[in-house]
Amino acid sequence: MADNKNPRPAVEETIIIGSGPAGWTAGLYTARGNLNPLLITGNDYGGQVSLTYEVENYPGFPEALSGPELVEKMKEQAEKFGLTVEYDHVSEIVTDQHPFVVRTANGKEYKSKSLILSTGARPRFLEVPGEKELTGKGVSYCATCDGFFFRGKELVVVGGGDSALEEALFLTKFATKVRIIHRRDTVRACKILTTRAFANEKIEFVWNTVVTSINGNGSVSSVSTENTITGRAGEIKTDGVFVYIGHLPNNDLYHGKLHLDEDGHLITDKKMRTNVAGIFAAGEIQDKIYKQIATSVGQGCAAAMQTEKFLAEMESEGYHSAGMDAREFQESCTFTPQKAERELVLA
Numbered sequence: 326m327a328d329n330k331n332p333r334p335a336v337e338e339t340i341i342i343g344s345g346p347a348g349w350t351a352g353l354y355t356a357r358g359n360l361n362p363l364l365i366t367g368n369d370y371g372g373q374v375s376l377t378y379e380v381e382n383y384p385g386f387p388e389a390l391s392g393p394e395l396v397e398k399m400k401e402q403a404e405k406f407g408l409t410v411e412y413d414h415v416s417e418i419v420t421d422q423h424p425f426v427v428r429t430a431n432g433k434e435y436k437s438k439s440l441i442l443s444t445g446a447r448p449r450f451l452e453v454p455g456e457k458e459l460t461g462k463g464v465s466y467c468a469t470c471d472g473f474f475f476r477g478k479e480l481v482v483v484g485g486g487d488s489a490l491e492e493a494l495f496l497t498k499f500a501t502k503v504r505i506i507h508r509r510d511t512v513r514a515c516k517i518l519t520t521r522a523f524a525n526e527k528i529e530f531v532w533n534t535v536v537t538s539i540n541g542n543g544s545v546s547s548v549s550t551e552n553t554i555t556g557r558a559g560e561i562k563t564d565g566v567f568v569y570i571g572h573l574p575n576n577d578l579y580h581g582k583l584h585l586d587e588d589g590h591l592i593t594d595k596k597m598r599t600n601v602a603g604i605f606a607a608g609e610i611q612d613k614i615y616k617q618i619a620t621s622v623g624q625g626c627a628a629a630m631q632t633e634k635f636l637a638e639m640e641s642e643g644y645h646s647a648g649m650d651a652r653e654f655q656e657s658c659t660f661t662p663q664k665a666e667r668e669l670v671l672a
């Protein structure tokens with residue numbers, strides 16, 4: 326943590342926002358690059374990996390490890406090289422002046438010459454009656470966190486992607502039955518998970534079906550459903566509902582400040598640059614295609630390397646942040662927003 330033993334400079338070289346795989350990797354690389362980085366974790370420490378029961382596809386770990394274990398290893402490695410970790414949530418960033426300003430929920434304010442945004446994504450809600458009221462009372466978005474409470478119970482998992490199948494398989498350790506409700510008639514999960522799920526006797530697929538409400542008084546007792554082809558209504562008795570129907574980018578900080586695409590992801594070029602010079606982004610906040618730990622790690626690495634290059638160029642061009650306004654700063658940078666935009670078109 327940033328404390329009196331480790332006082333922070335008046336102006337940071339770089340601040341990394343988010344403690345998912347992209348953030349830790351950016352922390353590792355910028356620490357090894359001697360930038361004395363500060364990482365602000367956000368409310369969801371460790372990001373989505375912390376919600377993952379078992380990670381089997383991150384290279385270097387042939388014996389699968391749990392998501393929280395992987396987070397601790399990433400943190401330990403980055404801290405070993407000098408990353409400072411602050412357990413706080415960013416409430417505002419100011420991008421139209423330089424140094425940039427970062428304000429947090431704990432009332433802190435930082436100035437920084439560069440930012441690496443790795444705020445990732447959060448689960449998409451079903452948005453049906455009963456979901457909000459019964460969250461934490463049988464409705465969950467994290468099998469790793471809550472699966473244990475459903476020993477000997479029957480469960481429903483909603484979704485048809487990798488996360489849905491992976492977490493349904495995990496839930497079979499506790500539940501007597503897991504019904505996967507999917508709005509289509511095929512899953513879009515990878516083959517190995519699909520094969521395992523089909524082979525698991527506790528798992529049953531409910532195809533072409535959507536959940537229309539979650540029912541229960543103080544705890545979940547059933548879900549109401551609708552067949553997407555026939556329109557027929559139904560009801561499935563269940564003790565719990567685990568929702569895995571995709572993610573929404575955590576972009577609250579960026580509206581009206583940085584360029585977002587139609588789905589709300591930050592737009593970056595191949596060098597992880599946003600439309601503001603000195604602000605980089607990595608991981609699921611800017612990647613809507615791959616959404617993996619390995620790809621987020623790769624993007625965190627690229628963003629860190631570009632940040633180092635940016636700061637070195639700023640230094641060599643004789644830039645001193647004090648007394649310069651945003652326009653002068655942008656003009657003094659190698660990457661002007663105009664140039665970045667042009668490169669975005671070319672990328």
Ligand SMILES: Cc1cc2nc3c(=O)[nH]c(=O)nc-3n(C[C@H](O)[C@H](O)[C@H](O)COP(=O)(O)OP(=O)(O)OC[C@H]3O[C@@H](n4cnc5c(N)ncnc54)[C@H](O)[C@@H]3O)c2cc1C
Binds near residue numbers: 373383
């Ligand atoms: C259930 C589940 C299982 C998965 N299993 C696998 C798997 O087996 N293998 C695999 O490769 N991938 C898996 N994934 C996907 C993988 O977890 C993500 O691709 C990866 O975590 C994305 O990393 P990220 O760093 O971009 O962001 P995230 O992991 O989403 O982390 C975002 C971080 O940003 C922080 N943040 C957000 N807003 C703010 C703010 N305002 N201020 C400060 N911090 C903020 C959050 O606190 C969080 O720490 C799984 C995902 C889920 C949900």
